[in-house]
Amino acid sequence: MQLNQDTNILIVGLGVIGGGYAKALTAKGYRVYCITKEQKDIDYALAHGIIHEGSTRVDPAVVGKADLVILALYPHIVLEWLQSHQQHLKPGALVTDVTGVKGRLVDEVQAMLRPDVEFISAHPMAGRESSGVEYSDDSVFRGANYIVTPTGRNTPGAIALCRQLGQVLGFARISELSPRKHDEMIAFLSQLTHCIAVVLMNCNTSPHLEAYTGDSFRDLTRIARINDEMWSELFLWNREELLRQIDAFCGTFAEFRTLLAEGDRAGLREMMRYSSFRRALFDKPGADT
Amino acid sequence: MQLNQDTNILIVGLGVIGGGYAKALTAKGYRVYCITKEQKDIDYALAHGIIHEGSTRVDPAVVGKADLVILALYPHIVLEWLQSHQQHLKPGALVTDVTGVKGRLVDEVQAMLRPDVEFISAHPMAGRESSGVEYSDDSVFRGANYIVTPTGRNTPGAIALCRQLGQVLGFARISELSPRKHDEMIAFLSQLTHCIAVVLMNCNTSPHLEAYTGDSFRDLTRIARINDEMWSELFLWNREELLRQIDAFCGTFAEFRTLLAEGDRAGLREMMRYSSFRRALFDKPGADT
Numbered sequence: 001m002q003l004n005q006d007t008n009i010l011i012v013g014l015g016v017i018g019g020g021y022a023k024a025l026t027a028k029g030y031r032v033y034c035i036t037k038e039q040k041d042i043d044y045a046l047a048h049g050i051i052h053e054g055s056t057r058v059d060p061a062v063v064g065k066a067d068l069v070i071l072a073l074y075p076h077i078v079l080e081w082l083q084s085h086q087q088h089l090k091p092g093a094l095v096t097d098v099t100g101v102k103g104r105l106v107d108e109v110q111a112m113l114r115p116d117v118e119f120i121s122a123h124p125m126a127g128r129e130s131s132g133v134e135y136s137d138d139s140v141f142r143g144a145n146y147i148v149t150p151t152g153r154n155t156p157g158a159i160a161l162c163r164q165l166g167q168v169l170g171f172a173r174i175s176e177l178s179p180r181k182h183d184e185m186i187a188f189l190s191q192l193t194h195c196i197a198v199v200l201m202n203c204n205t206s207p208h209l210e211a212y213t214g215d216s217f218r219d220l221t222r223i224a225r226i227n228d229e230m231w232s233e234l235f236l237w238n239r240e241e242l243l244r245q246i247d248a249f250c251g252t253f254a255e256f257r258t259l260l261a262e263g264d265r266a267g268l269r270e271m272m273r274y275s276s277f278r279r280a281l282f283d284k285p286g287a288d289t
Numbered sequence: 290m291q292l293n294q295d296t297n298i299l300i301v302g303l304g305v306i307g308g309g310y311a312k313a314l315t316a317k318g319y320r321v322y323c324i325t326k327e328q329k330d331i332d333y334a335l336a337h338g339i340i341h342e343g344s345t346r347v348d349p350a351v352v353g354k355a356d357l358v359i360l361a362l363y364p365h366i367v368l369e370w371l372q373s374h375q376q377h378l379k380p381g382a383l384v385t386d387v388t389g390v391k392g393r394l395v396d397e398v399q400a401m402l403r404p405d406v407e408f409i410s411a412h413p414m415a416g417r418e419s420s421g422v423e424y425s426d427d428s429v430f431r432g433a434n435y436i437v438t439p440t441g442r443n444t445p446g447a448i449a450l451c452r453q454l455g456q457v458l459g460f461a462r463i464s465e466l467s468p469r470k471h472d473e474m475i476a477f478l479s480q481l482t483h484c485i486a487v488v489l490m491n492c493n494t495s496p497h498l499e500a501y502t503g504d505s506f507r508d509l510t511r512i513a514r515i516n517d518e519m520w521s522e523l524f525l526w527n528r529e530e531l532l533r534q535i536d537a538f539c540g541t542f543a544e545f546r547t548l549l550a551e552g553d554r555a556g557l558r559e560m561m562r563y564s565s566f567r568r569a570l571f572d573k574p575g576a577d578t
Contacts, residue, residue: 252491
């Protein structure tokens, strides 16, 4: 299967990511149908030309027509939705998702799914602090990473189509990782950073700090404005790996603290030089940060 | 004393901050003389119209003409420079700085300075990851905070002039803090965030992480590219306060870890809601982050 103008695409969940997918796909001439909870989100998306049709009802005829189903839902709702509606899926349909945790989710979905449909999981590494379709913006995909997480149950055709979807959406770099390796990476790169931002905003309650701050603090805490419902679910679904990353971070922090307490300037400078070297690897191609 | 077009301004140290000051002042029609270590920096600044005159030599006649001396130097060099050259200062001259630590520095400078000149300390909360005059950019001052840190030895006139300097440079918000309170604030808002970024880049050495990262990690580690000479000096000059802030941060992190390990979703969500509330206070006026 190849993604083309005849592909019937169904997006379930018109939040900030589902909305961004819809925007990008519709703008490129694909036909996008959408199912979501709130009528106001359908109305908004129709009024802004983000989708072709939409409904708050799970219409078996609509589900049964879709060649590609994109579940832009919280992990537990991905499972619930498939449990309730997988009998309506078109034979041969491909199902993908946008979820930020993979291991347990991919295992459970692939174990329960009908054998004549295929689930290929992917993680678009581009989010926003605000939620809701009205904040969706497909420009955040440009320059961003897209990770496909296939398992032994996936076919080369499904992996290829999922990669093609990442390209059509405008992602700059498309990679493949096993679901376990993905969860390990994401625990460090995304979940730990969100924990740090939340802890930073909880550990000092002095008033009026904003009058004295610089941009580095603002940058570090941008993500402290956090969707607590979603992130608490993602953290708990990846609890063991996230605990390991927290422990590694806090262990290194203890080493840093010892250098500082002992006045070991050479040791501090060595850690700073290593961090400068490592950070350079993360520059976006063509950008200066 | 009022800053005006007749004020003779001397900037010592043409790095990224000294250069930014020179650029802003020259653009507003002030006459800026500069003393710095490297002839190439003088040449660059003259070629780009950033200063009126400059020299690598400390000419007593030039120092003796300056009404306002801005020391854009590392803390220990502020002390050394004044020890070596304060005898040339003009009676009634005002000396200020741009240093990121205050308590001990302000004490030592005010204790050793000639009684007929005055030292009023200030901290421009705007930096860059790159050092050197060629990276200086006075646009980083717009929207940024400027903190004046007077002591009982300062006169109202000097405080007013220092505040006026912040306005002329284009800072959005000008505040006053005691040197001790400044160091406490800055340990949290600036030094701790730099420690976190450095530790983050030291605690996971997996290769190829950059292919899987999102923007939150990039934002948190932008400052991990760090001038190790300067920051190690700033950390050590503010060691006790920074250790306190590190301990508060790590203590709160331990609480967060316990909630996660125990699967206490309500507790995690409470910390996230508090961080979202606190972070909103730090939005720049008129910006969405």
